[in-house]
Structures are given as C-alpha cells and as structure tokens.
Amino acid sequence: MRRRFLRRSGRRTFPERGLLFSLLLVAGCNYGFTGGGFPSHIRTVHIETFDNETSHFDLQQQLLTALLERLPGSLGARPAARDNADAIVRGRILRYDDQAQNYRAGDASGDARILERQVQVTLEISIIDVTRDPPVVLWKSQGLVGRGQYTDSQTDQVGRQQAIEHLLQQIIDGAQSQW
Helix, strand or coil, rough: HHHCCCCCCCCCCHHHHHHHHHHHHHHHHCCCCCCCCCCCCCCCECCCCCCCCCCHHHHHHHHHHHHHHHHHHHCCCCCCCCCCCCEEEEEEEEEEEEEEEECCCCCCCCCCCEEEEEEEEEEEEEEEEEECCCEEEEEEEEEEEEEEEEECCCHHHHHHHHHHHHHHHHHHHHHCCCC
C-alpha cells in the first residue's frame, strides 16, 4: 500500500494529484469581494470640474480626466449626469508648487544645476450623498497633497501626473475607509 504513494519515474503521486486538483478548483472559482466602495445605495456618481485657484489652468482638466477614469470604478459606481447621480464629487485645487529638491552646487561661474524637482498639488474635496434629504457628506478632506518628482531631463508634466496619481490613490483610500 505504501508503494502506491511513492514517486516513480517523475509521475505525480495520489496526494500530489489531489492537492493540485484542489488548488486548480479553488483558483477557478468565480468569486468576488464586496465592500471597499460606496455604500450599497450609491450606484452612480457625478464628478464636477474642480474650482482652480492656481495659475495652471490645464491642471483642472487633467485632474477631471483622471478622476473620471479611475474614481467611479474604484468605488464600485458608474459615472452619471448630475441630475441622475446618487453622489457628487466636488472640490477645489488650492495650490500648485514646483520646487527644486536636489541640485548640484555651481562651478566657478556660480551656476547651480537642478537635478530633481518636486510638484505638489493641494486639493479640497468632498463626496456628497445626494439621495438623502438633506444631502450628507460621505467623505471630505481639506488640504490633501499629491506629490510627484521629475528630473532635469523631463518636463513638469511627469511630476504633475505623478502628483495626480498620488492624489487619486489618497482619495480612493480615504473614501473607502469611511464604509
């Protein structure tokens, strides 16, 4: 009886086959997790164009595009027109900073060379449940800061995109932590 479970010439033994079959069966199951998104009654969301208090006007459109692409799906909702939405996302772009982070001291001529810069975008954001009367703020953050780096061989667009991605992740994490 014991010989049946021994390995012979590279063939799988009965216990190995059973384990492999069980793993494949579990891996093939169609399952999912609930939670991590909006409350169950929120199925649609409208994302407003954020007010922009900076001089970088294209930042407003970049942020809106990124929010529309990632936020609804990440929170388990679909985008919707304002009048049909269960929740509304609104906010303001408060600040845009682009500062040198790493530089090489100047040579005899006194010219310093900037090696790396950091973009910081600061937002105020609210997610509001408009299905209730009066509407209820589901999540709010004031002074949310996204950061991104870029080198002297890149444009500030690289740092700006990283800062927006950082903001998106903070928004998703913050909103999901509420329910």
